[in-house]
Amino acid sequence: MTQLEEIIYKCREENNGAQTALYRLFSSKMYGVCLRYARDSSEAEDILQEGFLRVFTKIRQFEFKGSFEGWMRRIMVNTALEKFRKNDRLYPVEEMSIYEATNWVDETISSITADDLLRIIQELPPRYRMVFNLYAIEGYSHLEIGEMMNISEGTSKSNLSRARIILQKSVAENFGNEKKLVKKVL
Amino acid sequence: MTTENHPIDQLFKEKLGSLEKNPPAGLMDQISAKVAFRGKIRRMNQVKTAIGIAAAMLLIMMAGWYSMDQTRIAKNQMPLQIPQINTPALAKTNQESLDIKPTVNQIAANQHTIQTTPAKNTSLQSAKPSKSLTVQKNKVVSASVSDGASLLAAQTASKEPSKAAKQEENTVKTKAAEEKTVVKEKSKTESGSNNFQKKNPPLYFADAGVVKQTPSRESGKGNWGITAELSPSVASQSVSGATANTTQQSTVSGGMLASYQVSKRIKVSSGIRFSQMKQDTHTSYTLSQTSGITYLQPVDKAANLAGDVSLYLPAVSSIVYSNGMKTNPTDNFTSDIAQELKYLEVPFQATYKIIDTYLSVGVTGGLSTNFLVGNHAIITQNGINLSNGSTGNVRDILFSSSAGIEVGYGLAKNLIITIEPRIKQYLNSVSSNDQVNYKPTQIGIFTGLTFSFN
Numbered sequence: 001m002t003q004l005e006e007i008i009y010k011c012r013e014e015n016n017g018a019q020t021a022l023y024r025l026f027s028s029k030m031y032g033v034c035l036r037y038a039r040d041s042s043e044a045e046d047i048l049q050e051g052f053l054r055v056f057t058k059i060r061q062f063e064f065k066g067s068f069e070g071w072m073r074r075i076m077v078n079t080a081l082e083k084f085r086k087n088d089r090l091y092p093v094e095e096m097s098i099y100e101a102t103n104w105v106d107e108t109i110s111s112i113t114a115d116d117l118l119r120i121i122q123e124l125p126p127r128y129r130m131v132f133n134l135y136a137i138e139g140y141s142h143l144e145i146g147e148m149m150n151i152s153e154g155t156s157k158s159n160l161s162r163a164r165i166i167l168q169k170s171v172a173e174n175f176g177n178e179k180k181l182v183k184k185v186l
Numbered sequence: 187m188t189t190e191n192h193p194i195d196q197l198f199k200e201k202l203g204s205l206e207k208n209p210p211a212g213l214m215d216q217i218s219a220k221v222a223f224r225g226k227i228r229r230m231n232q233v234k235t236a237i238g239i240a241a242a243m244l245l246i247m248m249a250g251w252y253s254m255d256q257t258r259i260a261k262n263q264m265p266l267q268i269p270q271i272n273t274p275a276l277a278k279t280n281q282e283s284l285d286i287k288p289t290v291n292q293i294a295a296n297q298h299t300i301q302t303t304p305a306k307n308t309s310l311q312s313a314k315p316s317k318s319l320t321v322q323k324n325k326v327v328s329a330s331v332s333d334g335a336s337l338l339a340a341q342t343a344s345k346e347p348s349k350a351a352k353q354e355e356n357t358v359k360t361k362a363a364e365e366k367t368v369v370k371e372k373s374k375t376e377s378g379s380n381n382f383q384k385k386n387p388p389l390y391f392a393d394a395g396v397v398k399q400t401p402s403r404e405s406g407k408g409n410w411g412i413t414a415e416l417s418p419s420v421a422s423q424s425v426s427g428a429t430a431n432t433t434q435q436s437t438v439s440g441g442m443l444a445s446y447q448v449s450k451r452i453k454v455s456s457g458i459r460f461s462q463m464k465q466d467t468h469t470s471y472t473l474s475q476t477s478g479i480t481y482l483q484p485v486d487k488a489a490n491l492a493g494d495v496s497l498y499l500p501a502v503s504s505i506v507y508s509n510g511m512k513t514n515p516t517d518n519f520t521s522d523i524a525q526e527l528k529y530l531e532v533p534f535q536a537t538y539k540i541i542d543t544y545l546s547v548g549v550t551g552g553l554s555t556n557f558l559v560g561n562h563a564i565i566t567q568n569g570i571n572l573s574n575g576s577t578g579n580v581r582d583i584l585f586s587s588s589a590g591i592e593v594g595y596g597l598a599k600n601l602i603i604t605i606e607p608r609i610k611q612y613l614n615s616v617s618s619n620d621q622v623n624y625k626p627t628q629i630g631i632f633t634g635l636t637f638s639f640n
Contacts, residue, residue: 014225016218023214032205048209052217057224114201121198136195137203164194171194 004068011059019056026069027052030076036133037080039122047083051076077138081148084130112175120170128163135160230582234557238458238530245444245457249410249639409447413455413604415634416440421463421626435464435524439630441531451539451548459531461556463616463626467523521565525577527616528560529584537592546594550606556584579619586612590632602636 001009004025010018031048038044054075062071121129130149134140135156140148142156149156421434441459448454535552561576590608597603610628617624 014221019218019221020214023217027214028206028208029204031207031209032202035205035207036202045209045213049213049217049220053220053224056217056221112197112201114205117198117201118205121202132198136192137199164192167194167198171197 005064008059008062008064008068011056014056022055023052026072029069030072033073033076034080035118036121036137037077037084037130039126039129043083047076047080050083051079054079077134081130084126085150087126112171116175120167120174123170124163124166128159128166131156131159132163132167231559234530234559238532238557241532242442242458246412249412249444409638411445411447411453411455411636411638413443413445413457413634413636414440415443415459415604415606415632417608417630417632419461419610419628419630421465421628431469432465432467434626435466437462437464439531439628439632443533445537445636451542453537453539453548454535455537456532456534459533459554461529461531461610461628462560463525463527463529463628465525467525469520469523524564524566526560526562527558527577527580529556530559531556531586533588535588544596546592546602548592548594550588550590550592550608552588554586554588554610556586556612558582558584577617579617579622581614581616581618584612584616585614586610594636600638602638604632604634604636606632606634608632 007018007021007025011022027048030051031044034044034047034051035041038047051072055072058075062068121132124132127149131145134145134148135142142153142160145151145156146153151159417439418436419439420436439459439461441457443455443457443459445453445455531554533552533554535550535554537548537550539546539548541547558580561580563575563577565573565575588608588610590606592604592606594602594604608630610630612625612627615623615625
């Protein structure tokens with residue numbers, strides 16, 4: 001039995017020490033996930049806290065099929081989605097006509113740090129942020145995203161497209177030198 | 187451009203896909219505290235659910251057992267009545283004794299026969315049930331034989347000529363008067379025997395049936411029934427020191443009850459019922475933070491039940507309004523709070539039927555114990571949820587009384603539909619906070635279907 005399995009079994013018995021150990025093992029990775037889905041660190045902490053509560057509550061449902069980290073990640077994503085669904089009306093959908101429908105590839109873009117990109121992605125309107133995270137980083141299909149967010153497949157595609165445009169513009173404005181960018185028409 | 191090759195997707199996936207950041211210190215302590223809190227609530231709910239299920243199963247088992255027992259008695263255990271002492275042979279004998287022309291000896295013999303009859307009736311009917319039916323039958327037979335013998339002796343005596351008899355034949359008037367007296371005595375004696383039988387009804391046995399006779403009982407008495415009921419409910423509140431604007435919301439109650447017909451008009455019932463309380467309050471609040479948890483506190487703490495709502499949130503830096511404005515947590519803000527409390531109710535109630543026909547009318551009253559099973563609060567502003575929480579200082583157990591008027595209509599032999607306007611008054615305050623005296627009165631119209639096991 002691996003150390004992780006031992007911790008999981010003890011967590012099933014609601015052992016406080018094991019829960020703390022599990023938190024120490026995965027909190028930094030899961031906090032990284034939460035930060036991508038949240039608008040700021042405060043909301044990310046909220047998602048992380050609620051997510052770990054669900055992990056501890058539902059850990060008996062984990063049947064050691066597949067990656068435990070992947071299972072935890074899905075819980076965090078679902079928690080973020082639920083929070084998004086509750087607070088969706090708080091945020092207006094941004095008017096997209098102000099953005100150009102262009103796509104940029106920056107040759108020097110690799111020098112941008114994760115923190116920079118995190119700040120940029122957190123500035124996205126929540127729905128775009130959700131769709132972009134689920135599609136580009138988690139790898140879900142538009143059909144799956146539509147079901148998860150209760151939107152149509154077409155809306156998911158549209159939101160992704162607009163998210164990309166906003167992100168490109170932000171990257172270009174903050175880090176890009178227009179002379180160094182290669183413009184490509186979509 | 188394909189998705190896989192989109193540079194923005196690749197960029198963000200590479201940089202953020204495996205992002206690791208250490209969360210702020212102390213977050214695990216908050217998680218542990220909430221895990222312990224939820225565990226306590228979960229265990230409490232499990233215990234309540236188990237008690238509820240056990241009570242429901244016990245009631246169903248009792249109803250089933252009683253129903254089966256009644257069926258068994260009706261089908262297999264016909265009641266047995268001890269044969270009356272006036273068997274055909276004895277009746278014939280008595281009749282013959284009356285037909286015989288009376289003589290002094292006959293009168294004497296008949297008097298003996300008549301007088302001994304009730305004595306034997308008494309000895310047989312008041313005797314405790316014997317273990318063997320044969321014994322009882324023997325007694326009956328021996329009684330008949332002995333009565334027959336006494337009659338034979340009387341008849342024999344009447345046939346023997348004697349001087350005294352001849353003298354009696356000459357005095358017809360005297361004889362007639364004496365005969366009249368004997369008949370009166372016999373009549374009196376038989377009347378006494380009937381009275382005895384009325385006072386001491388026949389005994390019943392379970393082993394065999396000589397006479398097929400079931401105990402008479404009042405209509406519906408002893409029957410078990412099971413009722414499913416549902417009702418919309420509205421509530422009023424009794425609040426001390428309230429300044430906030432609170433509106434009670436309508437809810438739905440319903441449950442399953444087992445009932446027992448104590449007598450023709452009185453029925454008692456108990457079971458499980460689900461009930462709710464909902465209220466919306468528009469008032470001003472402040473936020474305070476203790477140990478990283480944010481609590482919502484009303485400006486007027488003595489307002490009402492809404493004054494004890496707690497929000498279990500991590501430390502928040504700001505509250506975001508629907509228009510995008512932010513406010514400091516320590517600032518006052520006005521919002522709506524929707525509170526919901528859910529209870530499992532175990533009622534014990536009695537119904538007295540005033541009118542008992544196909545359309546029955548009765549009055550119902552009872553007491554209930556209410557177990558808290560749900561506590562939820564939502565803070566909203568302009569219809570938008572700001573956060574979820576729960577109401578603090580809520581008692582786990584409440585007691586309530588109820589009264590109503592039940593109108594029933596028999597749909598079928600064993601099926602009755604009932605409609606009952608009912609008023610329910612909570613006897614202790616919902617909140618344990620001394621400043622909040624919240625004992626709502628709920629009014630509902632319960633519609634139910636009752637199935638009787640008879």
